[in-house]
Amino acid sequence: MSDVRVIKAALLGAGTVGSGVYDILQWQKDEMPKKLGAVVELKKILVRNTKKPREGMDSSLFTDNWKEILDDPEIEIVIEVMGGIEPAKTYITEALHAGKHVVTANKDLLAEHGKEVLDAAEEHGCDLMFEAAVAGGIPIIRPLKQCLAANHLTEVMGIVNGTTNYILTKMTKDHMEFADALALATELGYAEADPTADVEGYDAARKVAIMASIAFNSRVTFSDVYTQGITKITAADIAYATEMGMVIKLLGVARNTDTGIEAGVYPMLIPADHPLAGVNDSFNAVFVHGDAVDDAMFQGRGAGKLPTGSAVAGDIFEVARDIVAGSTGRINCTCYKNLRIKPVDEVQNRYFMRMEVEDRPGVLAAIASVFGNNHVSIAQVIQKSVGEGTAELVIITDQVEERHFKDALLVMNEMSIVKEIPSVLRVYAQSE
Known part of the structure; x- marks a missing residue:
């Protein structure tokens, strides 16, 4: 293995996911030359407390100084599994500006600041991989x-x-x-x-x-x-x-x-x-x-030490292959469109509604009339008497814009025949 390229990496975080990534990299060490054409080796692990024992992990790799990682030219891959927005955002951005490739599992950061970090990766020709940010070990x-x-x-x-x-x-x-x-x-x-x-x-x-x-x-x-x-x-x-x-x-x-x-x-x-x-x-x-x-x-x-660790390690392998092939930064931000985000009031859904009403003739007709006046069509009804002059009514609607359903709901909440509406849920219908 002496002639096999060694790619140095740093791990930010040694919690549940970090320990899973550490274990998987150890298990895969002998397989890496054939899979990657290189071996990925951890040089530093960033932790808050370097004295805290972490079972199965080499404590000589621990550091609490981010600059040791950022300023080390040997470290080519930074693996962020700390979570949260800060200091993760700063570390990832600084790593990319320093020309280091990044693998992250940070859904909070990507969901709010994804454009910023992806733009930094593209600007510096770096890989930014985040398979583990969604659905743990499931490739998506x-x-x-x-x-x-x-x-x-x-x-x-x-x-x-x-x-x-x-x-x-x-x-x-x-x-x-x-x-x-x-x-x-x-x-x-x-x-x-x-x-x-x-x-x-x-x-x-x-x-x-x-x-x-x-x-x-x-x-x-x-x-x-x-x-x-x-x-x-x-x-x-x-x-x-x-x-x-x-x-x-x-x-x-x-x-x-x-x-x-x-x-x-x-x-x-x-x-x-x-x-x-x-x-x-x-x-x-x-x-x-x-x-x-x-x-x-x-x-x-969708979560856990090894399933999430599997997704992180898979991204590390992909980055290593890109480094070996000299083809990093191939796929970064893919948001080349600027599509409108629809307000929820315009979204169409079917609805499930459970309500307690007076148990007497004409109640269902009155409720159906309110729905009809607000462009809501009823698909299914279940009515059960629960005693003491009260009936439980369960209604499923056809597809309707949310604003029309809300208008109907507003009227029904004011009706004397309606005692309570304890539950309103949506019903999934696959788009055409």
């Missing part, structure tokens, strides 16, 4: 940028948060309420101590912004993605969905329409025979529709 960024590049993609959607998928799976299969399912997810380590980013949909929204930007070749940022979480989903909603032959999933949905890009994250009812309906527990899956490929689905582990 490279397929969108390369394998599916000959398609006009009209939809990319899926389950891109394992915590919420685990919670909804438990609510569906074990008939648990949200709070109990969340407590179990926390106990098993699927949910963070503060689960807000997961259960409110923010984590998924960042991933949707990244995927939509690549799929539609136009910049979509985190703030462009309409976001709704799963905290208000109840066992009653799950039961009605099951009765209607559907399941509830937190879906990230991005569509490229004639009138602009739609991007949202929301709990949605999806037919039980749709491929995504069977993606359970902490698994993720992404569903893509293109004019040439038709439908394609990517499924696997």
